[in-house]
Amino acid sequence: MAGVLVIEDDDRIRLSMALALEDEGYVVRGAASAEEGLVAQREDPADTVLVDLMLPGIDGFECIRQLRRGDDVPIVVISARDDTHDIVAALEAGADDYLVKPVAVKELSARLRALRRRGRTVQAMSSLVFGGMEILPEAGEVRIDGEPVAVTRTEFRLLCELAEHPGQVLSRQQLLQRVWEYEIGDERLVDVHVGRLRQKIEQDSKQPRYLVTVRGMGYKLQR
The missing domain is CATH 3.40.50.2300 (Response regulator)
Structure with missing residues (x-):
């Protein structure tokens, strides 16, 4: 239990x-x-x-x-x-x-x-590489230039969801449904977790290289 x-x-x-x-x-x-x-x-x-x-x-x-x-x-x-x-x-x-x-x-x-x-293992998929960032879904790890980055379970699920759709914009509501499993929820959950992820994976969180905002639409992870 x-x-x-x-x-x-x-x-x-x-x-x-x-x-x-x-x-x-x-x-x-x-x-x-x-x-x-x-x-x-x-x-x-x-x-x-x-x-x-x-x-x-x-x-x-x-x-x-x-x-x-x-x-x-x-x-x-x-x-x-x-x-x-x-x-x-x-x-x-x-x-x-x-x-x-x-x-x-x-x-x-x-x-x-x-x-x-x-918190369970993300569905099986091979490692994903975005420039200097490597995502290892089965191991639950993220590495930047070969160095491990500590992320929470929720941050990891969010990153993997975006990584499964490289270059595709996912709306806040889509991310709430897929990562948090909420049909209706507070979109601030997404925004804050994106901000926390950027602080960990980006060299400059204010000018992100990987996790990009598409104004009026949502977020995407780009190679």
């Missing part, structure tokens, strides 16, 4: 979320602070981590950054804060998804299932 770590300081919300997810078949652990959650994840890693932003002590943004260091565990923010700045900041810190409270358990469970599928 998949394990979920819920980092939430409100005891009532944390307990109700844990009970609901356990009914969906998950093994759930709770943490009342970022500090407690970071220790729990380090000592006994969960398959997915849910993080609230408004935490005592270390806040949710820093918690995400620390979780993300050397770990590609899927991270979902669940917060009452729905401001665009907060959503983008959380995604840029390293979160894979963002849900605004109150969250329907069925929707959360569907998102968690999609995240788990996203």
Whole structure:
């Protein structure tokens, strides 16, 4: 069974979320602070981590950054804060998804299932070369000029989806459907993850060589 770590300081919300997810078949652990959650994840890693932003002590943004260091565990923010700045900041810190409270358990469970599928091996295809960038789908690796680049599961799936269609423009909605498996979703998820990928694979993220924006249409990966 998949394990979920819920980092939430409100005891009532944390307990109700844990009970609901356990009914969906998950093994759930709770943490009342970022500090407690970071220790729990380090000592006994969960398959997915849910993080609230408004935490005592270390806040949710820093918690995400620390979780993300050397770990590609899927991270979902669940917060009452729905401001665009907060959503983008959380995604840029390293979160894979963002849900605004109150969250329907069925929707959360569907998102968690999609995240788990996203972490599986990308369909078999040979290595793909784009100039100095090499993508190794079966190994789950990206190399720039022969050097490995650390990317998250979601970033890797996004890169592979674009690499499967070299030179073809894919819209944000198409990428949401193919990478996140969301029929309807927030297109900011795509934009922020593209930005994070560019910081890792491009020599100059503001003038990308590989991952190009086609204004009004979407993104493409070019050789």
